[in-house]
Amino acid sequence: MRKMIKPALLLLVAVLLAMTAACGKSSKSDKLTTVKFSEVIRSIFYAPHYVAMSQGFFKEQGLNVDMNTAQGSDKGAAALIAGTADISMVGPETAIYIYNQKGGKTLKVFHQLTAVDGSFLLSREQIDNFQWKDLEGKTVIGWRPGSSPQMVLNSTLTQEQVAGAKVVTNIASTAMAGAFTSGQGDYIQVFEPVASTLVQEGKAYYAASLGEAFGPYPETSYVATSDYIKAHPDIITKFTAAVTEGAKWLGTASDEQIVAALKPFFDGTSDELILQSVNRYKAQGTWPTDPELTQAQFDVLQNVLVENGVLKAEDKIAKMEDVVDMSFVQKLGKAK
Template sequence: MMVTMKRSAVVMISMMMLLFAAACGSGGTNETATTNTPAPATEETTSPPANETGAEAAPQEITTVKFSEVIRSIFYAPHYVAMSKGFFEEEGLNVDMNTSQGSDKGAAALLAGTADISLVGPETAIFIHNQEGNKKLKIFYQLTMKDGSFLLSRTKADSFKWSDLSGKTVISWRPGSAPQMVFSSTLKQEGVADANVITNIAAPAMAAAFTGGQGDYIQVFEPLASTLINEGKAYYAASMGETFGSFPETSYVATSEYIEKNPAVIQKFVNAVAKGREWLNTASDDEIAEALAPFFEGTSKELIIQSVNRYKQQDTWPAKPELTAEAFEKLQGVLIENGVLKPEQKIANMTDVVDMTFVGKIGQ
């Protein structure tokens, strides 16, 4: 849907794109991105049930939330579960979802008012804060605490060592994106200085480039990683999440103005996603595959289960979805190390861009 932006929003977005075009963040995937939401609710109220006297009870008010996800990936399974299992509806929310194909675009949608809430890399809130514009973004729920990408190789090896990348070509993500920065920092951490890392291939074209013969390794998310492996087109080398450790890769973000005006909506949204995460912990493989299948058409039940289990094994979704001071410090350190944040731009007071009060009220 086309929406006319106010001049101030356009200026801010233009500045963000010019100064931080490389800074898109967040894990995602390049295989099944779509702007279609499976069977969204269309009515603003639910049918009123009858009470004990036979009279109709007051209808529940339904609030529509315009939501933008960075990219479609099983990495964000708790969110899709919250949609398919009706947890958002239980909270009185109708989530109108689209896929932005980049954290920069997700942030731009918030600034322009075409999205109320976006799932993006938390670094976008830092970048917007440093633009000193009229609108600020705030992180209110930390969905993932590991990088969600996996390194695959073209040829099979008995065991993988990071030194194997010496002199090899790796298809990675665009400069400034969270998976690219995690990969770059890992190479430095492992002492690999001469890998040829390709970062100029658009996300949807990465897999095709690799299967077409380009690159010795590729860095992808689930379910694409498992798909390539099962088709015999690639071999598992390493989990970036397990190698790099704890890292706040993907967060729910909204403008400060929206949060201030709609605290009840934010709390309901947080509650629903938390229910999705808890449900994933207790549901059977078959139940999980059934819940996620509408969001990953063409992906087999077996691959969905395999993908979810990979993310569970590396503790992707934290029990308490909180962006801590320690994690925020690590995030800014990675941004500085990768040259997308100047040391003098580092945010000293994380509450300028982080509000975890809603997370603290989950279950109350």
């Protein structure tokens, strides 16, 4: 009798041990590191990030991204300084502003997400063959002073020698479309999918792309405090890899896959408008295949800041490395 029971007990113990080991392995692999993340606004302009979330690229790297929307680069930078965000998606100029304040903390750009401005100029009345001179004597609902879209528009007006255009900069980003549809302004500067939505609803007409008009400009970056980057290089490495994978995926995915990936982040936006927005951004080279902020791009950025009066020429950052750390992007490129 004892000989019959013993094999059965051994089998039971073996099964229990295997189950315990499997559970332990699953628990370990499912353990994710939470990253407090702040995005500047919600826009398809940042599609690679949403793709990295919906397609599980962050989770594959062992990260759980806890995302909130700051509604402004200034607020995203403030969240980093206050410690309520670990990583922010903001304009790289915020790192320059904080550095020049000579405070206790500095910010560093570690990944360049976009290569041009992502806003579009819409008109109230349909204009055939729009010219920038058409803005003379007109009112444009624009972005807050010192923000990237506001500075790019202002620099474009200077570049195109447009005089007499009135740009309204005191309307909150979330209220701009409503202000325009209620009758304010002759033109409005908005991102996707708001631009395509207004056009589809017959409330505005497409006039121009600021990205195409102004040219290369490092508008949106991933930024963290120098202290966070130094303390968590593994997280920065994994975060960079996930977002880069998101950008690559957008270049090869089908229309149906792209819509499905972005839909959860743009509730109420039709499949048609999501795809149209993505294709419009693709056409103007929004998402670089190499997410490295170069010295040339950094020089363009600082020149725009000086031109717009938010940075004194003598306060330009002499060494880009003081506010930029591209080592994670560079290592990722070498690992390919």
